[in-house]
Amino acid sequence: MRNWPRLALIAWVMLRHGMDQLVLTQFSHPLLRLLARVLSVGRRLDAPRGVRLRLAFERLGPIFVKFGQVLSTRRDLMPPDIADELARLQDRVPPFSSALARQLIEKSLGRPIEAVFAQFDADPVASASIAQVHFGVLHDGRQVAVKVLRPGVLEVIDADLGLLRTGARWLERLSADGRRLRPREVVAEFDKYLHDELDLGREAANAAQLRRNMDGLDLLMVPEMIWDLSSAEVLVMERMFGVPISQVERLREAGVDIPKLARDGVTIFFTQVFRDGFFHADMHPGNIMVSLAPATFQRYIALDFGIVGTLDARDKEYLAQNFLAFFQRDYRRVAELHIESGWVPPTTRADELEGAIRAVCEPHFDRPLKDISLGQVLMRLFQTSRRFNVEIQPQLVLLQKTLLNVEGLGRQLDPELDLWSTAKPFLERWMNEQIGWRALAHQLRQEAPRYAQYLPALPRLLHDALKAQAGAASGSGDAAASRELLQALLAEQRRTNRMLQTAGWLVTGFLLGVVSAALLVRWMML
Numbered sequence: 001m002r003n004w005p006r007l008a009l010i011a012w013v014m015l016r017h018g019m020d021q022l023v024l025t026q027f028s029h030p031l032l033r034l035l036a037r038v039l040s041v042g043r044r045l046d047a048p049r050g051v052r053l054r055l056a057f058e059r060l061g062p063i064f065v066k067f068g069q070v071l072s073t074r075r076d077l078m079p080p081d082i083a084d085e086l087a088r089l090q091d092r093v094p095p096f097s098s099a100l101a102r103q104l105i106e107k108s109l110g111r112p113i114e115a116v117f118a119q120f121d122a123d124p125v126a127s128a129s130i131a132q133v134h135f136g137v138l139h140d141g142r143q144v145a146v147k148v149l150r151p152g153v154l155e156v157i158d159a160d161l162g163l164l165r166t167g168a169r170w171l172e173r174l175s176a177d178g179r180r181l182r183p184r185e186v187v188a189e190f191d192k193y194l195h196d197e198l199d200l201g202r203e204a205a206n207a208a209q210l211r212r213n214m215d216g217l218d219l220l221m222v223p224e225m226i227w228d229l230s231s232a233e234v235l236v237m238e239r240m241f242g243v244p245i246s247q248v249e250r251l252r253e254a255g256v257d258i259p260k261l262a263r264d265g266v267t268i269f270f271t272q273v274f275r276d277g278f279f280h281a282d283m284h285p286g287n288i289m290v291s292l293a294p295a296t297f298q299r300y301i302a303l304d305f306g307i308v309g310t311l312d313a314r315d316k317e318y319l320a321q322n323f324l325a326f327f328q329r330d331y332r333r334v335a336e337l338h339i340e341s342g343w344v345p346p347t348t349r350a351d352e353l354e355g356a357i358r359a360v361c362e363p364h365f366d367r368p369l370k371d372i373s374l375g376q377v378l379m380r381l382f383q384t385s386r387r388f389n390v391e392i393q394p395q396l397v398l399l400q401k402t403l404l405n406v407e408g409l410g411r412q413l414d415p416e417l418d419l420w421s422t423a424k425p426f427l428e429r430w431m432n433e434q435i436g437w438r439a440l441a442h443q444l445r446q447e448a449p450r451y452a453q454y455l456p457a458l459p460r461l462l463h464d465a466l467k468a469q470a471g472a473a474s475g476s477g478d479a480a481a482s483r484e485l486l487q488a489l490l491a492e493q494r495r496t497n498r499m500l501q502t503a504g505w506l507v508t509g510f511l512l513g514v515v516s517a518a519l520l521v522r523w524m525m526l
């Protein structure tokens, strides 16, 4: 095996930090327990286990640092002391040489740097395990930031991931407790997360989508991607100017309304989640700035779009309904929602689930509404759900993590921030859009392009389906499939008819209203 030296290093670092104790003491087998005791002789392992694990990950390098950061967000799996400590891991590594950076950029551009850049800063502005960023100016005067993927990072990651996968398999095989931590699932999630971050083309596409979505809200700026200079390894984008969100004093001195900034942060997040179902999921303070330019004063600036979350209509509905039921303390409804949506097995007893959810949530509601952490509530809900065999969807874990970040940031800016009153209108508007006239109008609009496509073809499709069914009755063709098709077509026709009828009523009603108003005005003028 090619990876022996790396494996030996990992084993040595883990032993030095007493990680063997952490693992071996989990086993109940007397031999393994004895081994743990023998190995602990002569070593001083005073530091708490979380600190030792953090130090071991830092020593093992960037991939383990990232792995630790991801683990720290899985509070539904990790004990709190370990999760807290891992959250402190810093992803800062020395930069690679600027000569190498130039070489990589030139390879990606297919031209010398000077052909594209009027100026290029050799010293990177930031350097992390996956990429580093340089500033420059294009010949047309545009100021840009250039993100360059660290060379060879893919190979290192794949090798380390292979080892992590082997470790996870062993852990699952050897210990029931280890299985409960779902190591293979966690490593697979980490694998996806890293590979998403490694494709800068994907990051650029995420940024472009977010920029389009946020256009018109006037609260968040996203750098423009310069597509014809970018590739999977090099990303060239508009350079943004702002003050890091962590420098609150500087922002206050510049006249920024800090409580409004806190509210805007929540508005942006809930717009991304409930309106667009597409959210920036790496909202740590290092990725957020605030503009002080007069034209865009106190707008947020987002950077780093490697990790985004997406939610489909079902996820959104689940979330909105759960949040609303929570805040009405209607735990029976929360339990029913879990069962209806198929999140828990249908055999689950609603009253048992209701009781478990009540036990989790009631302590939170002892506080004033503004002090309730939605992120915490969601996390505790996920923890409870696991007891009832619920597989939490990764996008919801991402959302919960981002919610905690947004809340943390919001409360840091303004301890009085009432997150709920900022979030409530979004949920209510969203619910309104799902039911009532606005929902119908919206659905009609959405379906409109399909009428033109389906209506003319409907008689022919019906005819074909009937003929196929007749054929099936006389022994040829697939009778069940034809019947299904026919039923689907009839259902589609009934649905379309209903929609058209409603639309007809709406138009008629509107016309009658206009005519009556005109008659009334005329009568008043006579």
Ligand SMILES: Nc1ncnc2c1ncn2[C@@H]1O[C@H](COP(=O)(O)OP(=O)(O)OP(=O)(O)O)[C@@H](O)[C@H]1O
Residues within 6 Å of the ligand: 091, 125, 126, 127, 128, 129, 130, 131, 132, 133, 145, 147, 223, 237, 238, 239, 240, 241, 286, 287, 303, 304, 305, 306
């Ligand atoms: N468009 C930009 N305009 C101005 N500065 C930028 C821009 N893009 C990146 N930077 C600077 O580079 C730093 C790192 O960028 P980014 O977060 O995208 O890289 P990263 O390698 O993913 O880092 P990390 O993983 O630590 O977040 C930012 O904190 C910011 O200072």
